Amino acid sequence: MKVYADNAATTKISKKALQAMMPCFETIYGNPSSLHSVGQDAFHAVRDARITIAECINADPDDVYFSSGGSESDNWAIKGAAHLMAKKGKKHIISSKFEHHAVLHTLNALEKEGFEITLLDVYENGIVKPEDVKNAIREDTALVTIMYANNEIGTIQPIGEIGAICREKGVLFHTDAVQAVGHIPIDVQADNIDMMSFSGHKFHGPKGIGGLYCKKGIRLPNLIEGGAQEKNRRAGTENVPAIVGMAAALKDACDNMEENTKKLIAMREQLIEGILKIDLSRINGDREHRLPGNVSACFEGVEGESLLLYLDLMGISASSGSACTSGSLDPSHVLLSIGLVHEVAHGSLRLSLCEDNTPEEMEYILEKLPPIIDRLRDMSPLWEKIQKERTK
Amino acid sequence: MEYSEKVMEHFTNPHNVGKLDDADGVGEVGNAKCGDIMKMYLKIENGIITDVKFNTYGCASAIATSSIATDMIKGQPISEALKLTNKAVVEALDGLPAVKIHCSVLAEQAIKAAVKDYYDKNGIEYDEAEFHFNEEHHH
Numbered sequence: 329m330k331v332y333a334d335n336a337a338t339t340k341i342s343k344k345a346l347q348a349m350m351p352c353f354e355t356i357y358g359n360p361s362s363l364h365s366v367g368q369d370a371f372h373a374v375r376d377a378r379i380t381i382a383e384c385i386n387a388d389p390d391d392v393y394f395s396s397g398g399s400e401s402d403n404w405a406i407k408g409a410a411h412l413m414a415k416k417g418k419k420h421i422i423s424s425k426f427e428h429h430a431v432l433h434t435l436n437a438l439e440k441e442g443f444e445i446t447l448l449d450v451y452e453n454g455i456v457k458p459e460d461v462k463n464a465i466r467e468d469t470a471l472v473t474i475m476y477a478n479n480e481i482g483t484i485q486p487i488g489e490i491g492a493i494c495r496e497k498g499v500l501f502h503t504d505a506v507q508a509v510g511h512i513p514i515d516v517q518a519d520n521i522d523m524m525s526f527s528g529h530k531f532h533g534p535k536g537i538g539g540l541y542c543k544k545g546i547r548l549p550n551l552i553e554g555g556a557q558e559k560n561r562r563a564g565t566e567n568v569p570a571i572v573g574m575a576a577a578l579k580d581a582c583d584n585m586e587e588n589t590k591k592l593i594a595m596r597e598q599l600i601e602g603i604l605k606i607d608l609s610r611i612n613g614d615r616e617h618r619l620p621g622n623v624s625a626c627f628e629g630v631e632g633e634s635l636l637l638y639l640d641l642m643g644i645s646a647s648s649g650s651a652c653t654s655g656s657l658d659p660s661h662v663l664l665s666i667g668l669v670h671e672v673a674h675g676s677l678r679l680s681l682c683e684d685n686t687p688e689e690m691e692y693i694l695e696k697l698p699p700i701i702d703r704l705r706d707m708s709p710l711w712e713k714i715q716k717e718r719t720k
Numbered sequence: 721m722e723y724s725e726k727v728m729e730h731f732t733n734p735h736n737v738g739k740l741d742d743a744d745g746v747g748e749v750g751n752a753k754c755g756d757i758m759k760m761y762l763k764i765e766n767g768i769i770t771d772v773k774f775n776t777y778g779c780a781s782a783i784a785t786s787s788i789a790t791d792m793i794k795g796q797p798i799s800e801a802l803k804l805t806n807k808a809v810v811e812a813l814d815g816l817p818a819v820k821i822h823c824s825v826l827a828e829q830a831i832k833a834a835v836k837d838y839y840d841k842n843g844i845e846y847d848e849a850e851f852h853f854n855e856e857h858h859h
């Protein structure tokens with residue numbers, strides 16, 4: 329059996345998205361900037377995609393900008409807002425400890441430029457406290473950027489509450505919603521979101537395409553100078569097939585969200601229940617406020633990369649935040665941010681599901697996982713130590 | 721990052737996994753940074769390593785290096801085993817990704833630590849310098 333359980337890394341493109349894209353290669357191949365009818369067809373395709381996406385997040389289509397993906401949108405929004413506000417003497421940014429590197433590394437770069445960064449705690453359950461945001465806001469705060477849902481442990485942040493605080497205090501608010509868009513209901517207006525990043529390939533759209541919602545009135549500096557695309561702010565001929573595919577994928581995801589969520593939560597809980605039967609295992613992050621398809625677990629005495637590769641040999645694709653998979657020799661900053669010690673973070677496994685997965689596949693994972701863990705523990709000197717300490 | 725077929729072969733079916741209850745020398749080394757641990761058990765007769773087993777907590781390359789390094793020293797005189805370098809281990813595995821080279825150092829060190837334990841237990845004199853390794857030197 330083949331089980332793809334790494335949908336937080338990327339997803340398979342949906343049939344609807346693929347179908348919508350094909351004509352963009354074959355017949356709607358014009359340049360949206362051209363005035364002839366071939367170009368106008370492409371122009372309409374891009375316009376319609378923008379409207380579709382805006383509807384899915386309750387935004388004005390004028391406020392939706394296309395980009396190459398989540399990383400670009402994060403960079404654009406954060407650097408742009410920082411530089412915009414620096415002109416008013418505001419050089420303080422609030423974020424959280426467990427943001428994606430697209431955010432954290434951007435903040436590092438800004439720190440080197442002289443911005444002051446406050447990274448909020450996310451506590452044991454992996455959730456930012458809105459009152460911490462409130463207390464951290466100062467006269468010179470330029471921006472608050474807090475992710476909508478965490479990519480590793482799946483915890484959903486109180487974005488509506490944080491948005492309300494920022495709006496009340498008059499501080500710009502950006503959210504990296506790459507893991508949330510298409511997975512949970514999002515309303516940028518109700519949540520008081522000023523800027524929001526999203527990425528097509530996380531909801532069964534194509535890779536290398538994403539977007540930024542940027543509320544009217546926020547004049548972000550241009551990202552790419554050139555033609556008039558994206559209202560002059562990001563020049564370059566649009567990736568029409570990808571834009572159209574992303575919109576179709578998002579519409580499909582939002583149309584079926586309720587049904588998909590039910591199915592996903594049932595599978596997620598099936599996995600969690602089975603995993604918790606394994607000795608010295610734990611589930612990371614809040615049990616309730618989490619993405620419907622996210623299971624993040626740790627198994628003591630086991631190293632994550634080995635676990636992941638043995639699962640792969642059984643046809644199961646998953647991921648791990650272990651030090652050995654990171655290339656940097658440090659376990660994932662997300663797992664450390666919720667207070668896990670290195671040894672425990674080292675044995676992490678993330679299974680991220682989508683609606684194409686089945687309960688039978690969950691059974692298969694739960695059948696294959698325990699013997700692999702036993703096998704790794706049998707050859708683990710760390711497990712030997714843990715066992716000795718337990719019998720003491 | 722990509723592993724060679726040889727690495728995957730040894731990772732999938734590692735040789736010499738286990739413990740030796742009657743080991744003559746046991747060595748345990750750890751990589752303080754990524755937290756991995758390798759434990760080596762040696763059975764030694766007349767200066768020859770007649771049996772060897774290992775336990776490893778670490779990534780696929782740590783397991784594969786343990787497997788191939790134990791193969792390489794089994795049946796060898798101690799003097800030969802001490803000459804085993806991590807470079808030779810990496811070559812025998814048809815290479816390791818750059819970020820994984822440090823894993824191969826563990827195998828070399830675990831063997832040395834086990835031989836040192838054997839020397840210590842049996843009052844055999846040795847040159848301290850040969851066993852002086854800094855666990856952090858590869859970082």
Ligand SMILES: Cc1ncc(COP(=O)(O)O)c(C=O)c1O
Nearest residue numbers: 397398399428430479506507527
């Ligand atoms: C939370 C989060 N932000 C940003 C990104 C980056 O998105 P992209 O791969 O589209 O650049 C990802 C994807 O890994 C993510 O999970």
Ligand code: FES
Nearest residue numbers: 652756778779823
């Ligand atoms: S043992 Fe940790 S990276 Fe290889």
